[in-house]
Amino acid sequence: MAKHGLQILQDSFLNKGTAFTEEERAKYGLEGFLPVGIDNEEAQILRVKEHLSLLDSDLQKYTYLAALQDRNETLFYRLLMTDPALYLPIVYDPTVGEACLKFAHIYRRPRGLYLSLKHKGMMKEILLNRPEKDVRFIVVTDGSRILGLGDLGSNGMGIPVGKLALYTATAGVPPQGQLPVLLDVGTDNPNLLNDPLYLGLRKTRLEGEEYYALVDEFVQAVQDVYPKCCIQFEDFANYKAISLLEKYRDKICMFNDDIQGTASVTLAGFYSAKRYTNMNIKDHTILLMGAGSAAHGIADLLCYAMREEGLSDEEARSHCWMFDTKGLVVKNRERLEEFKKPYAKDFANTTDFIDCIRKIKPTAIIGVSTVKGLFTPEVIKAMADVNANPLIFPLSNPTSQEECTAQEAYEYSQGKALFAAGVQFDPVDYNGKTFYPAQANNLWIYPAVGMAIYATEATRVTDKMFLVAAQTLAEQLTKEQLQSGMLFPPTSDILKTSLQISAAVARVIFDAELQGAEIKRPDYDDHIIKFIEQRLYHPFYV
Ligand code: NAI
Numbered sequence: 001m002a003k004h005g006l007q008i009l010q011d012s013f014l015n016k017g018t019a020f021t022e023e024e025r026a027k028y029g030l031e032g033f034l035p036v037g038i039d040n041e042e043a044q045i046l047r048v049k050e051h052l053s054l055l056d057s058d059l060q061k062y063t064y065l066a067a068l069q070d071r072n073e074t075l076f077y078r079l080l081m082t083d084p085a086l087y088l089p090i091v092y093d094p095t096v097g098e099a100c101l102k103f104a105h106i107y108r109r110p111r112g113l114y115l116s117l118k119h120k121g122m123m124k125e126i127l128l129n130r131p132e133k134d135v136r137f138i139v140v141t142d143g144s145r146i147l148g149l150g151d152l153g154s155n156g157m158g159i160p161v162g163k164l165a166l167y168t169a170t171a172g173v174p175p176q177g178q179l180p181v182l183l184d185v186g187t188d189n190p191n192l193l194n195d196p197l198y199l200g201l202r203k204t205r206l207e208g209e210e211y212y213a214l215v216d217e218f219v220q221a222v223q224d225v226y227p228k229c230c231i232q233f234e235d236f237a238n239y240k241a242i243s244l245l246e247k248y249r250d251k252i253c254m255f256n257d258d259i260q261g262t263a264s265v266t267l268a269g270f271y272s273a274k275r276y277t278n279m280n281i282k283d284h285t286i287l288l289m290g291a292g293s294a295a296h297g298i299a300d301l302l303c304y305a306m307r308e309e310g311l312s313d314e315e316a317r318s319h320c321w322m323f324d325t326k327g328l329v330v331k332n333r334e335r336l337e338e339f340k341k342p343y344a345k346d347f348a349n350t351t352d353f354i355d356c357i358r359k360i361k362p363t364a365i366i367g368v369s370t371v372k373g374l375f376t377p378e379v380i381k382a383m384a385d386v387n388a389n390p391l392i393f394p395l396s397n398p399t400s401q402e403e404c405t406a407q408e409a410y411e412y413s414q415g416k417a418l419f420a421a422g423v424q425f426d427p428v429d430y431n432g433k434t435f436y437p438a439q440a441n442n443l444w445i446y447p448a449v450g451m452a453i454y455a456t457e458a459t460r461v462t463d464k465m466f467l468v469a470a471q472t473l474a475e476q477l478t479k480e481q482l483q484s485g486m487l488f489p490p491t492s493d494i495l496k497t498s499l500q501i502s503a504a505v506a507r508v509i510f511d512a513e514l515q516g517a518e519i520k521r522p523d524y525d526d527h528i529i530k531f532i533e534q535r536l537y538h539p540f541y542v
Pocket of ligand 1: 145147148237238257258262265289290291292293294295323324325326367368369370371374395396397398401421422423440441442443
């Protein structure tokens, strides 16, 4: 180690705290900085768990774990990876929503990179000044649409920080090459502008050409300074998210998780349902409640899957319907936004969702509206009237935004619904049977896809990668799990599942010859899993 003494204890990647051995303490000048007792990792984990048990709220636990991550990354990841089902809801959804709302109030120390309008013309210089020299993943947000909570400005930094932690905790992407980024272009949220503790730019949002030029400067600076980096765009307002994806997807290694990750996990729900109903994707008619980024991503990937099953582009799009604040998305709507046109239908204008169900007879309804309760008992009953097993996917999160609960879906469909939600619901007892509701969370997808990108040094991110990720996720489900209503494996199995997905996606990358120049494809396809395993992060001290 080039560092010495206190420098080592203050470096979250090098710090082992009380687990430094006597030899290490002598060698690195740590004598006297630590109590004489020496812990092993198990004892350290026990102490962390004891601290956590003293805290009352998830937000307090979130803050405690953030401090642990700042102090000792190995211990932080070891805790998360030993029990992901328990800790992921604390470090990420749903707690991260509350953490972002209160970000400026619970703020303690910086993590990640804050780039603002003030840094126009200086971004490359700022990146060159960072201690990280080989950044492989950036998650960037401008805070304009955080979860379903709207414009949270610079408070949105909780999202890139949390998402990157999940790359490691759920798929083994090494944390050393990660960088959370907040692009601060102001906020239109009056509560933040009037909050004395708010830490972002106190001005209304930059929009238009100047905004896109600033994003361009950021993207270019990343290409120049971190040529192997993949940029994940996250929680940008829908019109920006869609246009930024279109602008960059064929030029650099990037993806938008709200659009493509959500789409992939939703498609996985359809593939799992197929194992139950025998219905191909092309046999479905889908009605989306919401026509924003998530809805477009889902519709686009479902259409891609339908085309793979033999439909034409036009036929596939005719299977996907959208409904938003103005009602059914139809061609004769006044001022129809450009990005909605591909899914607009020749159909009568209507604002009655139940009437749409009766006329269109969708096999699946997907909630991506950010509005709680839109899947009313009548909506669910109407779906059960026209389907033997309706797919009911209320994907909005956090909990304050879900379109319906699992209890409501099973009860009002009389146990017929195949259900997946954006949040995790407890098991539901209905009519003598226990149902285990699935959580359609994109954490099933993007970390595993990320691990494949990291391992292969992929130069682009394609739809095929998300399609194969979805298929592989659905294949991981056991028959027993399927029969108990689950459409995704339990979160406790996520590391195992992610490994399979990463290997399958890496194969797609090799097939398309999108791997980095220095990466050699393994000689046999069944060696790809080993290729991934050799590059996984393990939360052990070295
Ligand atoms: P968005 O803001 O781009 O889109 C929301 C859409 O819902 C808009 O088209 C809007 O017109 C529509 N809408 C709003 N109120 C409505 C109403 N009363 N009736 C009908 N439509 C209405 O947001 P985005 O990015 O598409 O996300 C939507 C939701 O999905 C959010 O809650 C987000 O957290 C959630 N989501 C969940 C994911 C998961 O893994 N489960 C991943 C990504 C997003």
